[in-house]
Amino acid sequence: MVAGVEEAPGCAGHPVRYFCTAGRGLEPFLLREVQARLGATQVEYVSGKVFFTTNSELSKLKKLKSGERLFLLLKKHPPISLSRNKGKVFHEIQKLVIEEPRCWLDIVSIWKHLHGNKVIQGNISKENPKSLKRKSEEEISISTKKQKRKQILETVSDECQVEEHKNCVVPETNNNMDLWTESKTFLEETPESRTEKSVESNNHSFNFRVSCRCSGAIAKVFTSQLFVHLNDIYSVVGIPVFRLPLANREYIQTAGLRSTIAWAMASLAEISAGSFVLDPMCGLGTILLEAAKEWLNVHYLGADISDSQLQGSHENIKAAGLMDKIGLLKASVIALPLPSESVDVVISDIPFGKKFKIRKDMKLLPDILREMERVLRVGGTVVLLMSQDLHKHMGGCISRCVENDTSLNANSDSKNGAAVVKDLNPKEKNGSPRSISSSIKGVETEPFNQKITCFGSLVAVESYGVSLGKTDAFIYKYRKIPAAGKQ
């Protein structure tokens, strides 16, 4: 799935335990990726985080494409027990974070090792926690952009009752003195705080988040920050490995689609060396950029009808240094200037339903699919991102065609492997078309009784529900099988 994994170089020292947050729906991709790319062991997924162990170096860790933020794991304990006594809860949280200074020292030395001892000089003094100075708390934010903050907040589970940020302070000072200071935690309502699901208790309690931004000179004093996450399943403490989320790609100038999702889509598309990959609605080119960075020796082509989008694509491609990998053309997805069966992979984010009125664009959908199917060679794959509404209409298009193609089920020895058609309702006796797209978990699809011309040979393989932040969407993968009567 991941191209060109080398195991030997890029591994350092002894294995370290990490956890990585992932956008909703991308967890299976992240799980696969840490194993494939980092050779990770002890991989477990719990409620929005993937925990794993690896001895990979920083440069390899940085290459993770489907995760949001990566943390060094400090502690992972069972959930903090609820208590009416606020003081007791505080005490428990403090204990969770402060206890075992040895563990802190270990983590800091691991962090230093990862970052190549660039940042911190001098020795860390072993201080008894009780003698540690206490200061009023400031949450140090590495980034001053509100958007990044929201990203962190969004990836936190909704079940979080109380979240605090504590600071691991190891300042860079000119006199090479290292202080190991501890901040006092306190809960305070700030303009950015917001209420969440209420605690099950008889108090008139409300939940809020401490949010205290730190920017300018003081922000530079701190090397990193602490991340404490408490929910019903665990209490976790970690230190972010990088300043910016993994999802922020250095090579993408102007982001369109979220990079993690773009990468996930490309990872499904079965891109191999020598492939010809087309994105017929490429927009700013995010999917092609993610794919071209990972799967080399492939010819990529992006098409769009909008000049401004193409210009943006062009600039993105140039900034990423991928001019020689990705070609652009101005064309319409319903009239592609390509010969039939000339493309190995079609991959695209269908914009309809997010910005535009559904009804108008629905009519175009069969034409779009037809064109995509036409240019695709037999055995090739189509990976699409679309909204749920759009999907319902898709379900109608595709299931109707498969129903007409009775050779599908008998086609178990086709060269490209039989398409995995997960049909959850095999016993539909009412004569309505079997809804192939019912393989999507939890999504009800009904037969769509509109007259649509059958384009016959796209079969659903798998699908994933993912979160785009404000909305939800689905990634669909289809494969083109030989049409009936054509062998």
Place this chain on the structure above:
Amino acid sequence: MKLLTHNMLTSHVRGVRPGAGFPLRIQATEVKVNNVDFNQEFVARMIPKVEWGALVEAAESLGHLSDLPPQLPPEYESNEDFLRKVHHVLLEVEVMEGVLKCPDSGREFPITKGIPNMLLSEEET
């Protein structure tokens, strides 16, 4: 527009007989030559996907034939010299301004800033 991309394009004007819209004739007013790192594996893998005759014709029309033979030599995968020539033609020659002409209908598709405009009007689709 690089010649690798050009090799994939066909005219899709309505009424053009299948296959008759390929290859598009290039009339270039501005051609750029870039320096692109040679990747032997990539070139070797692209060759089977390329319409060789069309590539030679296109290269020639731009004055960049570069000694490309009219037929593909056997066992080209290991012929580095040959692959380098192909690399040059596929990836280093770029048409920045000009026109692509449909060999059947004569319809012209403009190329601006390296991007060909293949949009058809309502009547043409």
